[in-house]
Amino acid sequence: MTETATHRFTPPPVSRADPGLRVEWPTVLLAVGIHGGFLAVTWWWAVLPLPLVVVIGGLLIAWHASLQHEVIHHHPTRSRRINDAIGSVPLSLWLPYPIYKDSHLDHHRDEFLTDPVEDPESSYFTQAMWLSLGRAGKRLAQWNLTLLGRLTIGPAVMLASFLAGEARLVWRNEAGRRRIWALHAVGVALVLTWVVAICGMPFWLYFFGFVYPGAAITRLRSYAEHRFAEAEAERTAIVENSRIFGPVFLFNNLHVLHHRKPGLPWYRLPAIYRRDREALVAANGGLVYNGYLDVARRFLLRPHDRITHPHHSA
Numbered sequence: 001m002t003e004t005a006t007h008r009f010t011p012p013p014v015s016r017a018d019p020g021l022r023v024e025w026p027t028v029l030l031a032v033g034i035h036g037g038f039l040a041v042t043w044w045w046a047v048l049p050l051p052l053v054v055v056i057g058g059l060l061i062a063w064h065a066s067l068q069h070e071v072i073h074h075h076p077t078r079s080r081r082i083n084d085a086i087g088s089v090p091l092s093l094w095l096p097y098p099i100y101k102d103s104h105l106d107h108h109r110d111e112f113l114t115d116p117v118e119d120p121e122s123s124y125f126t127q128a129m130w131l132s133l134g135r136a137g138k139r140l141a142q143w144n145l146t147l148l149g150r151l152t153i154g155p156a157v158m159l160a161s162f163l164a165g166e167a168r169l170v171w172r173n174e175a176g177r178r179r180i181w182a183l184h185a186v187g188v189a190l191v192l193t194w195v196v197a198i199c200g201m202p203f204w205l206y207f208f209g210f211v212y213p214g215a216a217i218t219r220l221r222s223y224a225e226h227r228f229a230e231a232e233a234e235r236t237a238i239v240e241n242s243r244i245f246g247p248v249f250l251f252n253n254l255h256v257l258h259h260r261k262p263g264l265p266w267y268r269l270p271a272i273y274r275r276d277r278e279a280l281v282a283a284n285g286g287l288v289y290n291g292y293l294d295v296a297r298r299f300l301l302r303p304h305d306r307i308t309h310p311h312h313s314a
Helices: 025-043 050-072 080-087 097-107 127-131 134-144 147-152 154-171 177-198 203-223 255-260 266-283 292-299
Strands: 238-240 288-290
Touching (some): 025 177, 050 080, 050 097, 050 203, 080 097, 147 292, 154 177, 154 203, 238 255, 238 292, 255 266
């Protein structure tokens, strides 16, 4: 039953796991498939066409990031330690899972969505941040507001800003930061031992053929997910009819449903979205895109929104 007149949406009472299930086996099988696919393509990379290696590698890294996002929301088991172990493998090299977990859960404080001070995943600037960039920084930031910019320089901007911020925290000995990065370095060393030493893949190929394209695909997903609106419910978008990227993103493209019920497992999202589409679209003010080609048509060379947040523009 939908309630378009009042814009209320009440999902079914589903907790962090399917009712009665102690283990969400579709997600377990997904994790086995992603990690097994990674081992296979890195092992046989030399006998595969290079373009195929890059396509598969980038998609696997993006898919793994989607799996980590799923794990953060208490899937696929009721054990936090098991879930965190599944999500902690650093295939992307640059992002420690505990930091991603904490920042993403902060992002789910929906009352602060898009706020550059409170939302760690906001793409907006405060006026002070904007003025501090300088001419070259402003041009880079403006280009990064377009979809083409987000897919090309976006991963580099994201990595550079993230690593610079983390370096400051480690230098200041922020509580727990050095331990997180030390453990992460061990995981990265194990991944690179497999990729470079055992499989013989050059590091540059792994970085530019797996890590960078994977980050770009993930940036595609996040590009149009949120846009400022005074009404909190209207800040989260929906990208429908995405037959290729929808599964890669574990249907997180149906983003308003994920924010309404973040505990729903990925494989239940499409059916519940189809059932309650009318109420969800009414609730988010009709912020709907017809696939990622629609997103590209609108924003490939145009900014998604203004660069400074309206509440921080003075």
